[in-house]
Every structure is written in C-alpha cells, then in structure tokens.
Amino acid sequence: MTLRTTAVFSAVTLALxxxxxxxxxxxxxxxxxxxxxxxxxxxxxxxxxxxxxxFDFCRLNAPPDYTGVLVPLVLVDLAASGIADTVVLPYTIYQQSALGNMGIYWQQRRS
Structure with a gap:
C-alpha cells in the first residue's frame, strides 16, 4: 500500500x-x-x-473544542450521516414510533 492509500483508508476508518x-x-x-x-x-x-x-449537531452543541479537530470532522460527517440516515429511514421511523427519542441524560436524572 502506498502512503496515500493508507492515509485515505485511515481517514475513512476514522470518519466511520x-x-x-x-x-x-x-x-x-x-x-x-x-x-x-x-x-x-x-x-x-x-x-x-x-x-x-x-448526533452530529449535538456534538457541535457542546463546549468549544480548543484542539480544532472536532469541528472539521463533524462537518464532513454531516454529509455522510445525511445520506446514511436517508437509507435507514424506514427503520428509524419504526423505531421512533415504538421507542420515541433517545434521552441523553436519562441515567443522571434517575439517580
């Protein structure tokens, strides 16, 4: 494998x-x-x-990331997530009607 192929493969793996x-x-x-x-x-x-x-918008709706790494990765992932979300739309519509929203802080509230 060339260095370029390795870099592309690593970037795709990280994005996924x-x-x-x-x-x-x-x-x-x-x-x-x-x-x-x-x-x-x-x-x-x-x-x-x-x-x-x-999920990606919630990652952006957090305290600032001073490393500068998170925002570019999330912005790239927004496009991929939009496509993937459309593909799994029938499944997620069923899940939404059966289970409702995913609560993020539900464990902390129960304690």
Missing part, C-alpha cells in the same frame, strides 16, 4: 468510527448517548429519525 448514523442506529441507546455525555453536549435528547444528523 465517528459517524453519527452508525453511533445511533447500530449501537444501543446507552452507548450512543454516552458519547454525547462525554462531550458535555447541551442537547437533552435526539430523535431516532435522522439521528445521525442530530
């Missing part, structure tokens, strides 16, 4: 690991919302329909 749709659709609610709690988002819940986009 942070992909909002993968985090919210393929993982359980606690794992998905744990990521947002780590970043201290101001969002209280996210809808399941277009949850990847909501």
């Amino acid at each position: 690991s942070g992909c909002g749709t993968l985090n919210t659709v393929l993982r359980d609610d606690q794992a998905a919302t744990r990521e947002l709690r780590k970043q201290k988002t101001y969002c209280q819940s996210i809808p399941r329909v277009y949850s990847g986009l909501a």
Whole structure:
C-alpha cells in the first residue's frame, strides 16, 4: 500500500468510527448517548429519525473544542450521516414510533 492509500483508508476508518448514523442506529441507546455525555453536549435528547444528523449537531452543541479537530470532522460527517440516515429511514421511523427519542441524560436524572 502506498502512503496515500493508507492515509485515505485511515481517514475513512476514522470518519466511520465517528459517524453519527452508525453511533445511533447500530449501537444501543446507552452507548450512543454516552458519547454525547462525554462531550458535555447541551442537547437533552435526539430523535431516532435522522439521528445521525442530530448526533452530529449535538456534538457541535457542546463546549468549544480548543484542539480544532472536532469541528472539521463533524462537518464532513454531516454529509455522510445525511445520506446514511436517508437509507435507514424506514427503520428509524419504526423505531421512533415504538421507542420515541433517545434521552441523553436519562441515567443522571434517575439517580
């Protein structure tokens, strides 16, 4: 593999690991919302329909990231999440009607 191929493969892998749709659709609610709690988002819940986009917007709706790394990655992921959210739309519509929104801070409120 060339250095360029390795760099592209690494960037795609990094983007997919942070992909909002993968985090919210393929993982359980606690794992998905744990990521947002780590970043201290101001969002209280996210809808399941277009949850990847909501996940990314909630990552942007957090205290500033002074490293300057998070915002460009989230902006790139917004496009990918929009496409992926549209593909899984029938599933997420069903999930939304059956389960409602994903609460981000539900564990802290119960305690």
